[in-house]
Amino acid sequence: MASLKELRARIGSVKSTKKITSAMKMVAAAKLRRAQQKAEAAGPYAVAMRRMLGELAAAMAGQDGAPKLLAGTGGDRVHLLVPITSDRGLAGGFNSNINRRTRQTVRKLQAEGKIVKLLPVGRKGADYLAREFSDLIVDRVIGVGGKELPFSAASDLGDKIVSLLDAGEFDVCTVIYNQFRNVMSQVPTPLQLIPLGLDDAAAAEPDANAAQYEFEPDEQTLLERLLPRNLQVQLYAAMLESAAGEQGARMTAMDNATRNAGKAIDRLSQTYNRTRQANITNELIEIMSGAQAV
Template sequence: MASLKDLKVRINSVKSTQKITKAMKMVAAAKLRRATERAEAGRPYATRLSDVVSSLASRITVGPQSPKLIAGTGKDETHLIIVATADKGLAGAFSTNIVKAARAKAESLEAHGKSVYFYVVGRKSKAILNRVFPGKIIGEYDTMAVKNPGYEHAQAVADDIIDRYESGRFDVAHLAYAEFKSTLSQVPQVDQIIPVVPAALEETKGASAAVEYEPGEEEILEALLPKNVAIQIFRAMLENQAGFYGSQMTAMDNATRNAGDMINRLTIKYNRQRQAAITTELVEIISGAEAL
């Protein structure tokens, strides 16, 4: 049984931990507001650009002169999954859930005889992927020093990915990230970003007669396709940042509550042992007095 001194030390230790988790919750809450604003502001543009590119892709006839980002490599054998996660922990299962979604996608592709490789954005996925898929990480982008992801960071990742694609390192690229829904909900997504998936015919039928493109669909696509890859990666970074702070705030709130519960239990235990010790001392004093 722990002594009164040991219990007192544990209570003080848990109180110190509670102060830290409470402070981290407040910091995450403050950063969450700004991150949420950025994610929500960037979402409509990224979605609309993706829709425009998909719509354009559905209207052209793919040929030798078509941009490779829409025409593809002519094969579907090697897939690259860009896994965008956080760099830090203390955010519950946020990064783990993204890795799980990427792992499920990879295992599904491998079950169909495809080769799968990974490109890591953020450190938290690297250790898990190296353990489950040894030797499959072919590239990474370190965001540890990036406090607020900017378009230039997404552009750097996109340029590296497109260079690898143009050199024939892979045939299809997927982007794994967590879409921010609310503080309590971040939904892992795995979207194909290379080559572009053409929109379904029924989605473009109504607009096809009312829109004319100048100089032409293929010329526009050649300019928009690299930008679309960067924008989708930028969106993933913004969504991840908001989701990370939301998940961290929730995790720190739970940790603060758990610390409070533990303090209460330890305090009750400490008071009971202290009362028992006092009672024992009183009994000994009374017994000694009676003996005299």
């Protein structure tokens, strides 16, 4: 049985941990509000842009000269996966869920005879995938999950993907990110970026409702500017969703840790009190035994 001194030390240590987890929970809650507002603000624009270009991709399907960012290379042999994780831990299953989904996707594609390449975003995903699939990693992006998430982070990532596409490094590009539902729920979601196709909502619409587009100044010039921007917007929306999900997962994890620390303190306090009472009882018995002997 532990001594009273050891129990006091354990109780003090758990109390210190509880203070830290409680503070981290409050910090995550404050960051979550800002991240959620940004994700909600960027979402409708990204969805509308993807829908418009998805309809355009469907209209240009099979046409010669369609841009690669819109129609792809025409093949699907080489797949580039872009999993988005965080740079920091202590966020429950936030990162492990993305890593697990990425591993499953890699195995599935390889079983189908496809070639898979990885471009992880975030230290946790990059470290994990380096252990599992080091030979598949073509590049990595670390350090974009700071206090603020600038659009330049998505812009730089989009430029990397475009350069790989221009070099013929892949045929299909898919980003895997945690879609933010609420504080308790972040859903690992794959989103195909190249070639760009109709999403489920747009695909369900009747053909009669499909929009007709006229290009000004001209189709080629407009698409050259719009398609890279769309890629950056989709990546930025995914990164914002992931950032909100990270803070939600961290807040939940720290709340659970704080509750568990409180329960541990109660258990240790009970053990401490029982041990102290037992020691006092033993001392009284020794005193009474000594008095009777005299």
